[in-house]
Amino acid sequence: MLDRAHHADVIIVGAGVAGLSAALQLTGAGLRTLVLEAAPDVGGRMATEQVDGFLLDRVGQLLSTSYPELRRTPGLDALELRPFSPGVLVHNEGRLQRSWEPRSTLRTGPPAGRSARGALTAARALASAPRVRSRSARPPLGGALDQARLGAALTRLAATPVDRVLARPELPALDALLSRGLPSRTVETFLRPLLSALLCDPELLSSSHCADLALHGYARGRLCVPAGGAQTLPRLLAAALPPGTIRTGVKAVDLSTTSVRTAGHGELTCRAVVLATGARQAAELLPGLRMPAFHPVTVLHHTAEHSPLAEPALILDADRSGPVAHTAVLSEVDPSRAPEGRPLITSVVLGPPPPEREVRAQLARLYGTSTARWELLAVHHDPEAVPTMPAPHDLRRPVRVLSGLYVCGDHRDTSTVQGALFSGRRAAHSLLRDFGIEPGAAEEEGVRAVA
Structure with a gap:
């Protein structure tokens, strides 16, 4: 396939999960x-910092065991997903209350006919995950009738094919929720804080299609994090590539369909280029690309003498009593992230870094304990953490610029790890077809692969 005058058949600019996903598809095709x-x-952005034995993620995006690409992408068979407790704990009217719990999660597992150790590990973890009710947790939100209506709505959504979910009229997410006949209390105390966490969008101006996909995934799976920190996922992808495929410390400054010019490493030639950077860098290298707006995210990591919650639960603040949108004792979810006997409390703010005193005061209310002696380990802020997805949102933005030039990333699909992985698959398949190679059963699943 290779003209020896070229450095490679394909050069991919960017080793995030989208670029690594594309690379695995292309190397797999020879x-x-x-x-x-x-x-x-x-x-x-899926980076993890090590501080005093703690593994601290820089961006606190949540994953779901229902993401199809976590099971279909080569290299992720060994990925261990650490699930949160079923449902979430919601802080409402000054107390913690347990939300509706998806009943389909225990059936989550690898696709039929495929051995996937990581997915099997996740399935076993789902079945055995502790479900200890915290001392402060109260009965479920709302009355029995409200809970029944919510459970029925989410159960129907879980069983609905994605193409039918996307056939609904597209509105801003909050407007769509309020128009569907659910009690306003259910929307404000459960669905709104949950979707704010999943979409990193506190105002819920995102497309209702994206919100419905997020709820669809929530109802079908379990919220989770990768064992060993967010960095584990891209490192597994990188390890599955042939040796020598990745060159770090090489910055691209210009590109065309047949070459990439770098800063300090000369010009590298090829037969095609895939641009797999973040949205801003992509727009700088290809000025014709539209750059989206972004949701800023701040992640704060604390430790304490004792764990403030003996359960791997995600806590949402429906009262919006402070800057923190959601928080968890991540060492209860994934013990490998903290030294033995030291809890890791990770909290996410959907905005710029707030005053520390406001965070501590809110966390004291959420956990029902003093935070005065908690130690702040790190604060990570990313003003461009998550591309926005306002209505109308194209769930399949083009990945083929022209023959020989392709682009992928979470800014081309949904602003999730699933979207980034699948955009890399789409870009690779488009390139393969231009090269006269059929992707074959690498399975273009269209909208069915979105979660």
Whole structure:
């Protein structure tokens, strides 16, 4: 396939999960592929910092066991997903209350006919995950009738094919929720804080299609994090590539369909280029690309003498009593993230870094304990953490710019790990078809692959 005058058949700019996903598809089809990454490590925003034995994620995006690409992407068979307790704990009217719990989660597992150790591990963890009711947790939100209506709505959504979910009229997410006949209390105390956490959108101006997909995934799976920190996922992808495929510390400054010019490493030639950077960098390298707005995210990591909650639960603040949107004792979810005997409390603010005193005061209310002696381990702020998805939102933005030039990333699909992985698959398949190679059963699943 390779003209030896070229450095590679394909050069991919960016070693985030979208670029690594594309690289796995292309190398699997026999193309010699070179991945260039400006940073010293792979993963992009899925980075994890090590501080005093703690593993601290830089962006607190939640994953779901229902994401199809976590099971279909080569290299992720060994990924261990650590699930939260079923449902969530919601802080409402000054107390913690347990939400509706998806009943389909215990059936989550790998696709029929495929051995996936990571998915099997997740399934076993789902079945055995502790479900201890915290001392402060009260009965479920709302009355029995409200809970029954919510449970019926989410159960129907879980059983609805994605193409039918996307056939609904598209509105801003909050407007759509309020128009569907659910009690306003259910919307404000459960659905709104849940979707704010899943979409990183506190005002819920995102497309209702994206919100429905997020709820569809929530109802079919379990919220989770990768064992060992967010960095584990891209590192597994990188390890599945042939040796020498990835070159870190190489920054692309210009590109065309047949070459990439780098800062300090000369010009590298190829037969096609895949641009797999973040949205801003992509727009700088390809000025014709539209750059979206972004949701800023701040992640704060604390430790304490004792765990403030003996349960792997996600806590949402429906009262919106402070800057923190959601928080969890992540060491209860994934013990590998903290030294033995030291809890790791991770809290997410959907905005700029707030005053520490406001965070501590809110966390004291949420956990029902003093935070005066908690130690702040790190604060990570990313003003461009998550691309916005306002209505109308194209769930399949084009990945083919022209023959020989392709683009992928979460800004081309949904602003999730699932969207990033699937956009890499789409870009690779488009390139393969231009090269006269059929992707075959690598399975273009269209909208069915979105979650």
